[in-house]
Amino acid sequence: MNHSISLTVNGARRDFVLDDPRVTLLDLLRERLHLTGTKKGCDRGQCGACTILVDGKRINSCFALAISHDGADILTIEGVARGDQLHPVQAAFIAHDGFQCGFCTPGQIMSAIGMMQEAQAGNDPERIRECMSGNLCRCGAYAGIVDAVLEAQAGADESSQRRSA
Amino acid sequence: MPELNLTSAPAHLRHGSSIGQPLTRRDGVLKVKGQATYAADNHPPGMLFAVMAVSSIAHGRVTSLDVAAAKRHPGVVDVMTPDHKPQLAIDPEIKTNPFVFRMEVLQNKEVRYANQPIAVVIAETLEAATEGAVLLAPRYETLPALVGLDAGESFVPPVVGVGNPTENHRGDVEAGLASADKKIDAIYETPPQYHNAMEPHAIVAHWDGDNLSVDMPTQGLMLSLGRIAELFGIAPDKIHIRSPFLGGGFGSKGLMAGPPVLGLMAAKLVGKPVKLVLRREQMYGPVGHRAPTRQRLRIGADGEGRLTALDHHARTVSSTFDDFYEPAADASHTLYAAPAIRTSHDAVRVNTGTPLFMRAPGEATGSIALESAIDEMAWACGMDPLAFRLKNYAEVEPITGKPFSSKALRACYDQGAARFGWAKRSLQPRQVRDDAGLLVGWGMGTATFPALMFQAEARAAIRRDGTGAMEIGAHDMGQGAWTALAQIAADAVGLDIDRVTFKAGTSDLPDAGIAGGSAHTATAGAAIHSAGAAVIAKLADLATNDERSPLFGAGNAGVIARDGRLIRRDDESRSESYTEILARAGVAEVEARGTGAPNPAAMEEYAMHAHGAVFAEVKVDPELGQIRVTRMVGAFAAGRIVNPHLVKSQLFGGMIWGMSFALHEEAITDRRSGRIMNANLGEYHIPVNADVPPLDVITVEEHDPHVNALGIKGVGEIGITGSAGAVANAVWHATGVRVRHFPIRIEELLK
Amino acid sequence: MKQFDYVRPATVAEAVAAAAQPGATYLAAGTNLLDLMKGNISRPDRLVDVTHLDGLDQIETLADGSMRIGALVSNADLAHDANFAKSYPAVAEALLSGASAQLRNAASVGGNLLQRTRCAYFYDTASRCNKREAGSGCDARDGENRTHAVLGWSENCIATHPSDFCVPLVALDAIVEIEGRNGRREIALDELHRLPGNAPERDSVLEPGDLVVAVRLPPAARGFAAHARYLKVRERTSYAFAIVSAAAALRIENGKIAEARLALGGVAAKPWRPRAAEDVLRGVAPTTDAFQEAARRALTEAKPSGDNAYKIELARRIVVRALTLAAAGTPARIPALPASPLASTSGAIIHA
Ligand SMILES: Cc1cc2nc3c(=O)[nH]c(=O)nc-3n(C[C@H](O)[C@H](O)[C@H](O)COP(=O)(O)OP(=O)(O)OC[C@H]3O[C@@H](n4cnc5c(N)ncnc54)[C@H](O)[C@@H]3O)c2cc1C
C-alpha cells in the first residue's frame, strides 16, 4: 500500500509517496533523500548518531517511522548552518576539537542544539554531561564536546542578555 | 570523488613551521556540517542494498535456507548463498601473507562462530533486504560450541601478536622468586572486547566490467587493494578504493574482513552497484575483537622494595581456524627493572571469529594486569605506588638490556603526580571519603607503547604558481591525518599549509602502509618529509646550477626552503622564490618521491617506546558499590608532537578506553551456545559522556633523534595503557577490595 | 522487519476496534516496539498508530486533587512539567534517570508502562524463551542471569520489568485508565503487570484492543512531596537500565513516619511494592534501624534465580539508602545526575 506523506525538511516542504510503512525517518533521510549527514550507528536507539530535531525536539530517528511523522518539521545537520556561516555549536565543536573521526558528530551537534533549547542543563558541566549521555562517542571526544557546549551556551546567554538589555 | 574542501577554521596562526602548531582540524567544517562522506553515504545510480544473514549457532553447518521465501518478498532481487555466488580466483582460506586472515565468504556451509555470514540478500530497498535475510529462516546441524578460556587442550602458539616470540626471558626467574622477601602470585582476567567503531563496517561496490570502484573504510588501502585483487583475480590498477574518512577503526578496519568481500561478490552477482552495511550486532563476529585473557603474575621483591623477578604468563584464545594471539604478557618487557623476567603465552581454540589487534593489542590487556600486580606489590612492601615504581625504574629496557632511544618517564611521573596532587595520598586503602560520604581512591599506572615504523611512500610536487602538492594514500580514522600530515607536508616543501594541496585516502595514491600500531603519523610523516626533501633538492638543483640565480653555486646542501623561497644557508639575504626558479627553468613543476621506513640499525641499538604516567581518582558508593571516575591526569612523553590539539584528543580518547577497560567493556558469551548475549551498544557498555570526568593531559617534552627523521613516536594507543590500571588501582584504594576480574562489577564491591 | 499494515485511527473507539484484531498492536513512539520489531522479537501484522489521537497528551489536575496524565504525554514533558515535578518529585527523578534525553522526548507514558523486558534471551530469537514463545523453555534460567529477578519469578521465567517510571508510580498507588472493547475501566498500576507463574508470555492483564488512555495519581499521592526519592544503581553513570532501583516516599508528622511508601525496580517482572516493609515504618521515627528493618522485610521472600544473589543484598541496601534520602527531604532541584548514588561526586574530599 502506498501512503502519501509530507514533511518539512530543513525548511523545505517535501511530499512523497511512501511505498513501505517500515521506512524510518533515518532511512528516509539517508537512503531516499540522500541527506546522509545523519548517521546510523546502531539502528536501535542505543547510540544517538541518528539524532535529529522533530518539531524542535531531539529524537533518535532510527526509531521514528516516517509514516507516523506525517506533517512533522524536521531539522537535520544539513540544515543547521546558514551557508558558510556555521551555527555557534558547529563552530565551537571545531574550536574545542569535539570530535575525532566525526561519525558521531552530526548526532552530537543536533543533540546539543536540542539540549540548549530544552534549557535544562544551562552552563552546568555536570548537567551537560548527563543531558548529552544519549550520544556515544567511541573516539572519546567527550571533554571537547562538553567544552564546546559550554562555549555555545555562554554565547547564547550573552546574546539573550543583550537582547533583554 | 570531488575535491575535498579542507579548511582550517578559524584561520590558523603560523610562525615559521607548521609542525607543532595547534591547528584545528582541516576536515572540521566538513564534519560539523555532515558533509564528510563515509562509505555508507554513497549512492551510485542504480544501487541495490545487500544485507547479510548471519548464523545463530557457533559451530555446525547450515542445512537449509528458505531462499524462495526471501525471494517472494517484494523488492528482493537475489539471494547469494554457497550454492549461488560468483567464483573467487583463489581460496580465501589460503594465507598468502601474514596480514591475510581467513574469512567466511560463502565458500561452504560450515559454521565456525556465531554471527558468521551465511547468506546475503540483495534488494531494491534496505527494508526488503533486511526482511529477506530474516525470511531465510536458516536451519542448522548444531555441534557443541567451544567457549571460554578452558574450552580445550591448551597449546603454545608459534608467535603472538604480529610475529612476536611466544616466550621471552632474561635472568633466573625462579631463583629471583625464591630469594624474594615479598611475593605476589595473582591471576587477572580480562574479557573479550569488541572494537565497536561508531561507523559500522560498510562497502559500496561498483563493478564496471573488470573495473572496480569501492567505497569502504580501511586502515590499510594497499593491503585491501592487494587482497581484493587476489581474491577476484583482477589487476590492482583496475581497482579504485576511496576511504577519505573512517568513522573510527581501532584495528577492526585494518585488514580485509569477510563482509566487504561479500559486498563485492554481491555487486558482481547482480551486476549493479551494491551497498552492504553491517548491522551493529553483526560486528560481533566477522570483523575481529580483543581476545579474553587469564594472566598469572608472579612477582618477587626484596626487603627494600626492589624487584627480584617478574613472571607473566597469559592464556588467551584464538578461533578454531586461524591464528591471532593477544600478546598480553609482552607488556612486562619494558617497564620495570626486574633482574629476572619471563613472559609466556598459551592458548585454547574456541568457536569465535578470529581475534584481531584492537587499540593497544597486548599492551592494554597486559598493562591492566601488570599495573594491578605492581600496585599489589607496592602495598605488600608498604610503599607508595609511585615510590615503588621509581625504585624499579628501568634505565635500560629490562628484557633486552638495550638503552632507550629516549625515555622521559621520570618527568611524566613528576609532572603528572604534581598536577594530580599525588603526594597527599594515604598509603592505606579505604581511608578517604568526600563530604557526601563516598569513598575516594587514588590510583596510578605507567603507560608504555612501542614506537613503531612501517613502510610508506609519498609524492611531492612544487608548481610554477608557487603552490605545492603532497600525495599519500594515508588514512584518517579520527587521529587527524588530514591535518597533521598536511602540517608535515607544508614544512617538507617549505610552504604555508594553505598553499599545499594535500591528497590522501584513496588507493591511487602512493602506499602509506597501514594506519595501526600508532605508527601512521611517524611512517607517513617520514615519507612526506623525505618526498619534500627530494623535491626541494630538485628545485635547488635548478637554481644552484643556474648562473642567473642568486643561489648559483650554493650547492644543494647550501640552501634551505622556507615560505616558498629557497634561501642561501650562509647568507639569508640571497634567496629566490619557487616561482622564479621554475619560470626561468621553463618547467611547470618538479616532482619527487620519498619513503618512510624503519631504521634497522637504530632498532638494533635502541629500545624505542613512548611512555607515560596516569593518575586517577574514583569515588565509590560504600554500600551500593557504584563507581565513578572523577578525575584523571595523564602525562605522556611521545617524542615530537606534530599538533598538540589533536594529540590531546588522542590521549583523552585512550584514557577513556582505559577507564572503559577497567569498569565497563565486556562481551558476555553464553556458555552453552557460544552466542554473544550483549551484541549491541545498549548492554555492551562503553562510557557515556557522564562517565567521563574532567581529563587533564600533559605532553612532556622529548627529543628522540633515533626513532625516525621527525622524532615522532605516536600517541594513538598509549593512552589506554596505564589508564586501565590506574582506575583499577584507584578502586582498590577507595574500597580496600582488590578485584582481579575485569571489568570491575558492583557485586565484587558488595562482598 | 516484517511487512505490516499501518492504521491511523481517528478516534479511541476506532483504535480499540483496530487493535483488537489478531496480530495487531499499538504503536506509540515506537522506542520499544520498533526495537523489538527490528530484532524480530515482535512481528505484528498491523500497527495501530495512536500518536495522532486527540486528547491523550494532557497533564491535568482534577477537581479532587488527582493528577491525570494522558497516555501520549512524553516522558520528558512529564518530567519537566514544573507543577508535576513539584508534586511528585520521585516520579520526575525516575523519569529523568531512564534512557536518554532523545528517547525521553519521544517515549510516551503508555509505552513506558508497557515496555517489555530487556532479558537478553528474550531478545535473542535463537534462544528458548517462554515469554517470546509460550512453552519453548527459558534459556536464562541456566544462562547469563546476573541481572535477573530475585522476587516473584517462576521456573518458567526470571525476567524483570525494566521501567523506572513505574516504580515510584506503584509506590504512589497510581491508577491506570483503560479503554477496551467493553468500554472504560480502571485498575491499580500494581495490578497491571503480571508475575510470570505459568504464563510468562502475558506481561500484563490487558486484553487485545485494550488501550491505556491515562495514568492517574490519587489525591493522597501529593502528601509525599516533601520526602520522596528514587535511586537507581546501574553500570554506567547514565543511559543504562537499573540493576536495582528503589522509590521511597514518606509522610513525616511530628518527627514520626505517618505513612511510608516503597517500591523496588529491577527485581521482578513487575515494579515490586513490599507492603509489609511499609507497615513496619508506620508510626516510627525515621531512623537507620527502622529502615534496616524495613529493608529486611522487603526482601524476606527474595531468592536468587541464578548468578544474582548479590542483588538481594543490594536491594536491601538501596532500600535503606532511598528511605534515608527521602527522610532527609526532597532536594529543591533534581540532581544533575538524577537518581544516581553518585549524584554528588563534586563533593569536597574530607580525610577521615
Ligand atoms: C537504549 C534504550 C534505553 C532505555 N533505557 C531505559 C531506562 O533506563 N529506563 C526505562 O524505564 N526505560 C528505558 N528505555 C525504555 C523506554 O522507556 C521505552 O522504550 C519507552 O518508554 C516506550 O515508550 P513508547 O511510547 O516508545 O512505546 P512503544 O514502543 O510505542 O510501545 C511499547 C509497547 O507498549 C504498547 N503501547 C504503547 N502505548 C500504549 C497504550 N497507550 N495502550 C496500550 N498499549 C500501548 C505498544 O503496543 C508496545 O507493545 C530504554 C529504551 C532504549 C531503546
Ligand code: SF4
Ligand atoms: S527469563 Fe523470561 S524472558 Fe528471559 S528467557 Fe526466560 S522466559 Fe524468556
Ligand code: FES
Ligand atoms: S542509530 Fe539511532 S540511536 Fe543509534
Ligand code: FES
Ligand atoms: S568522533 Fe568518532 S565516534 Fe565520536
